[in-house]
Amino acid sequence: MSVKVVNNKAPSKIAVAGISVVFTVLFFFEYLPPFSRVHIPYDLVGYHYSLMEYAFQLLKRGIFPLWDPTIYCGIGLASNVQAELFYPPAWLFFVANRFREQLSYTSLEVFVLAHVWLAFLLCYAWLEARRLNTFACILGAGIFAFSGYMCLQLQHLGLVAGYAWFPLGFIGIDEVRRSRTWTPLWKVAATSALCFLAGYPPTWFVLVVCLLVYSLTSFGGLRTVICTLVGLGVSLALCAVQLLPSSEASTFMVREPAYGTGIKEGAFYLSYLFPNYFNFGLNVPILTNFGKEYLYLGAPAVFGVVWLVIALAFRRSPRGREVIPFWAVGIVGAVFLTNPYNLVWAIIKRSSFLADICRAGYFLAVIPLVAAPLAAYGIDSFLNDSSGPRLRYLRFAMVAATSAWAIWEVRVWFLGGDFPHGIDSFYAPAITLILFSAALYVMRSQEGEWRLVFSVLVLISVGVDYKVFGTSKRFNAGVGSGQPPFRMTYFPEIEPEVYATLLAHPEYRVLLEGGPHPYTIAPGRTDQPQGFDPFLTEQYHTLLDGKAVFTTNRLFDVDPERKDVLRLLGVGYVITSEAHPVFRTLSQDSDFRMLGTGTSYYRVFEYRDAVAGVAWEHPIAQHEIKLVGWTPGKRTIDVYSPAGGPLVLKEQFLPGWGATVDGSASMMRRWNGAFSAVTIPPGRHNVEFYFFSRSLVIGAVISVAALIALTAIIVTKTRRSHAIPEPATHA
Numbered sequence: 001m002s003v004k005v006v007n008n009k010a011p012s013k014i015a016v017a018g019i020s021v022v023f024t025v026l027f028f029f030e031y032l033p034p035f036s037r038v039h040i041p042y043d044l045v046g047y048h049y050s051l052m053e054y055a056f057q058l059l060k061r062g063i064f065p066l067w068d069p070t071i072y073c074g075i076g077l078a079s080n081v082q083a084e085l086f087y088p089p090a091w092l093f094f095v096a097n098r099f100r101e102q103l104s105y106t107s108l109e110v111f112v113l114a115h116v117w118l119a120f121l122l123c124y125a126w127l128e129a130r131r132l133n134t135f136a137c138i139l140g141a142g143i144f145a146f147s148g149y150m151c152l153q154l155q156h157l158g159l160v161a162g163y164a165w166f167p168l169g170f171i172g173i174d175e176v177r178r179s180r181t182w183t184p185l186w187k188v189a190a191t192s193a194l195c196f197l198a199g200y201p202p203t204w205f206v207l208v209v210c211l212l213v214y215s216l217t218s219f220g221g222l223r224t225v226i227c228t229l230v231g232l233g234v235s236l237a238l239c240a241v242q243l244l245p246s247s248e249a250s251t252f253m254v255r256e257p258a259y260g261t262g263i264k265e266g267a268f269y270l271s272y273l274f275p276n277y278f279n280f281g282l283n284v285p286i287l288t289n290f291g292k293e294y295l296y297l298g299a300p301a302v303f304g305v306v307w308l309v310i311a312l313a314f315r316r317s318p319r320g321r322e323v324i325p326f327w328a329v330g331i332v333g334a335v336f337l338t339n340p341y342n343l344v345w346a347i348i349k350r351s352s353f354l355a356d357i358c359r360a361g362y363f364l365a366v367i368p369l370v371a372a373p374l375a376a377y378g379i380d381s382f383l384n385d386s387s388g389p390r391l392r393y394l395r396f397a398m399v400a401a402t403s404a405w406a407i408w409e410v411r412v413w414f415l416g417g418d419f420p421h422g423i424d425s426f427y428a429p430a431i432t433l434i435l436f437s438a439a440l441y442v443m444r445s446q447e448g449e450w451r452l453v454f455s456v457l458v459l460i461s462v463g464v465d466y467k468v469f470g471t472s473k474r475f476n477a478g479v480g481s482g483q484p485p486f487r488m489t490y491f492p493e494i495e496p497e498v499y500a501t502l503l504a505h506p507e508y509r510v511l512l513e514g515g516p517h518p519y520t521i522a523p524g525r526t527d528q529p530q531g532f533d534p535f536l537t538e539q540y541h542t543l544l545d546g547k548a549v550f551t552t553n554r555l556f557d558v559d560p561e562r563k564d565v566l567r568l569l570g571v572g573y574v575i576t577s578e579a580h581p582v583f584r585t586l587s588q589d590s591d592f593r594m595l596g597t598g599t600s601y602y603r604v605f606e607y608r609d610a611v612a613g614v615a616w617e618h619p620i621a622q623h624e625i626k627l628v629g630w631t632p633g634k635r636t637i638d639v640y641s642p643a644g645g646p647l648v649l650k651e652q653f654l655p656g657w658g659a660t661v662d663g664s665a666s667m668m669r670r671w672n673g674a675f676s677a678v679t680i681p682p683g684r685h686n687v688e689f690y691f692f693s694r695s696l697v698i699g700a701v702i703s704v705a706a707l708i709a710l711t712a713i714i715v716t717k718t719r720r721s722h723a724i725p726e727p728a729t730h731a
Contacts (some may be wrong), residue, residue, distance in 0.1 A: 011134065017121055024117040027146060027467050031109055031477075038282070038472050039482025040109050040154045047532065048157040049484065050519040051083045053103045056094055058632060066656075067633035067691040071518055071531025072540055073509070073569060073674070074651040077632075078696050079245035080535055082158055082199040086242045089115075089161070105483040112160055119164035120145035123372055126167040129174060130322065130373070133380040135455055139300040140376030142462060148271065148296035149368045151470035158199025162207070163365055165194045169211050169231075176227045177220030183717045186710055188231030193238040202362040205354075208232060209336065210329050210366060217328040219321065237706035244699035248655055250356065252537040256553060257355040259348060262339025263364075271295045272367070273302065274429055275469035279421035282474050294475050295364065297371055299429070299436035300462055304375025307382050317381040326370045333366025383444045395450060398442050402435050402457055406464040413468035432465050484520070491521060493601035494575070501595060502526050502604065506630045507612040508572025509650075511558055514580025515602055518555075521575075527613070529569040530556060540652055543568075543674040560586060563609065568672070570650040572610035575602050614689070617646035617677060633691035644682040649689045650675050656693045661685050 030037040039045070055077065058065040065085065068077035077083055084090040093111050097103050123141035128134070144150075144167070153159045172187025188211065196204040215228035236243060263269075268291075270277045275296035278289040311317035336344055337360055348354040409428070412419055419428060436458065443454035471477065485492040491499050502510060503526070510526045512518060518530045532554050547565045548556040558565055560574050560582060574592070576582045583603060586592045592605040614637055616623045622642050629636035639647060649668075651657070653676040659666045661678070662685050671677040680687065 013121075013125065013128075016124055016138070020117060020120050020124075023463060024113060024120070027463065028113050028116075028471060030472055031113070033106060036106065036481040038477040038479060039105070040112060040476060041478035041482065042155040044108065044112065044155045044157055045105065045478075045482050045484065046517060047519055048082070049103065049105060049108055051077075051080070052090070052093075052108065053484075055083055055085060056097065056103050059094060060098075063631060063633075065632065066693055066696070069527045069632050069651065071528055071533060072536055072652065073529050074527075074654075075531075075533065075535050075537070076245060076249050076654060076656070076691075076693065078693055079249035080533070081196070081201065081242055081246045082534075084158065084161075084197070084199045086239070087161065087194070087197040087199065106481065108157075109482070112154055112157055115161045115164040116145050116150055116154075119150065119160075119167070122164065122167040122171070126171050126174075127373060127376045129171060132376050133383050135458075136304075136376040136380040136383065138459065139304070139379055139462065140372040142459075142466070143297060143301045143375055144368055144372035146463070146466045146470065147298050147301065147368050147371075148275070148294045148470060149364055151466075151473075152294045152475055154476040156200065159203050159362075161198035162195035162200050162203040165191045165198075166207055166210070166365075166369060169207065170214060172231065173211065173215050173218060173220070173224060173228055177218055177224045180223070181717070182227055182230075183714060185227045185231040185234070186714050188228055189234040189238060189710065192232050192235030196235070196239045197242055200362075201357045202359045203365065205357045206333075206336075206362050206365050209332065210369065213329045213332045214325045217325040219324075234706060234710060237702055238710070240699040240702035240706070241696065242699065244695040244702075245693055248695045249535055252539060252654060253535050254538050254541050254553070255352065255356065256534070257349065259339075259345055259355065259358050260360045261342070262337065262344065262360045264338050268292060269295070272297050274425045276419040276421050276425045276428070280469075280473040280475055281417050281419075282472055282477055282479075283416070284474055286474060293364070294470065294473065295367070296429075296466075296469055297368065298462060298466055299433040300379065301368075301371045301375045302433055303437050303440070304378035304382075305371060306378070308374055308378030311378065311381045316385065317377070319377065319381070323374060323377050326373050330366060330370035330374075333363045333370070336360065337363040337366070379440070382440060385444070394438075394442050395446070398435075398439050399453070399457060402439050402461050405431060405435055406461045409464055409468045413472070417468065417472060419469070432461075436462065491516075494604060495596040495600045498596040498600070498604045502573055505572060507570070507614065507627055508610055509570045509613065511560065511566070511569075511571045511574045512576075513557060513560060513574060513582040514577045515575030529558065529571060537652060537654070537674070539674040543672060560592070560605075560607075561589075563591065563607075566607055567609070567611040568650075570611060570613035570615070572607055572612070574605045574607065576605070577602055613650045615648050615650070616641065617648050617671070628686070635689040637687050638684065639680060639687055640684045641680060642682060644680050646671070646677040647680045647687060648675060648677045651689070651691075655695070656691045658690055658692065660688045660690075 025032065029035055031039060054068065054070065055065040065077045065083070068075055068080070078085055093107065097107055120141045123144040124137050127137040127140045150160065150163070153163070169188050169191030172184045172191065175184035175187070176182070192204070192207060192211070195207050211228055211232065215225045218224060271293065272295045275294065278292040280294050308317065308323065312320045336358070339345055339360055348358045419425065439454060439458050443451060443458065446454055489500065489503065490496060506527060509529050510521070512521070512528065512530055515521070518528055518532050534554070536554050544556060547562060547568070548558045550556040558569070560566065574582070574586060576586065586605045587594065591608050593608060595604045595606055612625070614625060614635055616625070624640035626638040628638055635649065648671050652674055653668070653670050657668060657676060659668050659678040661680060666678050668676045668678050678687070
């Protein structure tokens with residue numbers, strides 16, 4: 001066997017970064033202007049956008065978004081990790097939109113897709129640092145960034161953002177192992193902190209498991225393992241500003257151990273090899289093959305991993321020791337993913353913390369994570385083996401065949417993506433794999449311009465294959481631009497005058513029965529007793545027990561005929577539609593009055609006997625309440641009572657709420673388990689309820705101190721390393 005190094009002159013990282021930006025834009029062109037034929041749907045527009053839009057509007061008003069009164073009668077916003085308030089790239093996102101009246105949804109999609117590009121670039125840097133062929137590095141990074149898992153998760157902002165940083169942590173561990181210094185541990189710390197701050201703790205847990213296994217099996221000795229542990233510890237300090245408030249809030253939330261039993265069904269994994277086995281066409285009903293996912297790895301992954309196994313089995317690769325950590329990470333990830341003999345759940349269920357953040361499905365991320373480097377090593381080994389004929393006579397045939405197949409795939413995709421599914425879906429990936437393998441076989445014997453031609457041809461064909469099966473599909477695309485039509489003073493399908501009435505009375509909550517989704521209307525500053533968020537508290541759930549009907553673990557309905565519940569929750573308005581049964585009930589009830597002309601799709605009813613969000617516990621005729629100020633996390637009112645008594649604030653009673661009476665602190669107590677009350681003396685008084693998170697302040701101090709200390713250590717060590725004089729040379 002003769003070995004030939006084919007990576008003569010690698011392109012600079014700047015060149016790779018620039019070209020990959022262009023590729024990413026082309027890969028997702030139909031999501032972006034001026035095309036915008038489709039948009040990223042589901043959670044991105046219905047949940048993440050609403051959270052970020054609400055925070056954006058508060059920041060524009062000069063209010064730091066500590067509290068979110070718009071759902072569940074109020075929950076902490078700064079403590080909600082999915083709001084990404086402390087994720088540094090999100091600050092750039094807000095700055096980019098600073099001159100807009102409302103967040104651009106397209107800019108949020110660009111924010112997501114920029115993380116796909118970042119994932120490619122960091123994975124490329126990771127593989128390049130391992131001295132692999134440039135072409136193999138590009139294909140490996142493409143597997144990580146553009147294959148099935150990433151395309152599947154586009155709607156989950158925090159997951160994509162956290163996952164994109166994974167390779168940086170592995171780069172740090174590799175550098176610690178090679179350099180035998182502590183300085184690179186900052187990359188481990190930064191990766192862990194950024195992944196957590198991105199907003200998906202289960203993805204962060206996957207990262208931690210992978211980093212620990214990688215460090216243990218990378219042959220770096222105890223020092224590498226200790227550095228990894230220290231880096232992870234430092235990361236906790238770096239993200240304390242988010243970690244402490246979130247940990248505090250999580251002690252009140254309804255526990256949802258969601259690890260499951262593991263994914264053991266063999267058919268589930270077929271889409272790793274056959275991208276349309278379960279038919280993911282854009283116009284296919286969403287419940288078709290419910291529970292199945294798009295996970296396509298592509299021809300580079302299949303060819304690279306298979307060839308690596310062959311090369312190792314026949315001792316054709318001298319670098320078998322280097323890939324052991326990847327196999328180890330993959331095996332451990334598979335154990336978490338499949339939960340054999342219920343082993344994983346038997347361990348993690350003993351810890352409420354692990355039960356909350358360890359989810360079997362999130363370990364699907366491990367498969368492309370390990371497939372990328374394994375395939376890169378396999379392709380590198382294949383290309384470096386120059387044995388065999390030159391095959392000049394096959395050049396034009398391979399170019400023609402590969403190009404024709406890519407054009408056919410694009411044509412089918414462009415006309416609606418109606419690729420065969422089921423058993424018939426085997427043919428397309430098989431042909432792609434055959435052509436890819438043949439093209440590599442011819443390519444490795446070429447030199448000069450022909451090698452460049454084949455490199456570009458293979459990369460384009462692989463990119464086309466990933467695109468036609470991974471974009472504009474029902475799991476990540478909806479027709480249209482996706483820009484939510486509401487504004488801060490306007491909501492479609494509600495008469496403008498009626499919506500203005502809702503905004504003019506923030507002291508009353510809005511109940512949605514047959515109306516829009518809670519998170520759809522929340523950014524319009526309409527406070528609700530309903531919502532859709534993991535931070536639903538146990539105390540609030542208990543308060544609603546027997547008073548509301550939960551349709552899911554987070555969504556519930558309140559019967560407007562339960563007027564005691566409406567008064568309890570401070571509901572003053574009900575939004576419904578004429579098609580909903582509640583409409584007839586409210587129309588026939590004299591306690592409700594429909595607002596407006598009744599010409600809009602959504603109808604708003606005013607509850608005549610409503611009790612506001614701040615009210616006397618035992619109201620009498622002489623009691624007075626005058627609203628002075630009403631902002632998120634701050635309620636200022638003037639009250640009068642001849643005898644005094646308890647004044648109730650119908651916001652969730654969580655750590656951070658306080659009250660003053662005439663400027664002096666006053667003790668708050670729980671009311672009805674979930675709300676709070678303060679005792680008011682007789683006479684006229686100014687009362688202020690305010691929310692202030694002490695855990696946030698403590699966390700911010702810790703985070704800033706950790707960042708300063710880590711920066712100082714890195715700068716000091718870097719200066720010392722540069723200050724070491726070069727050894728003297730003698731003639």
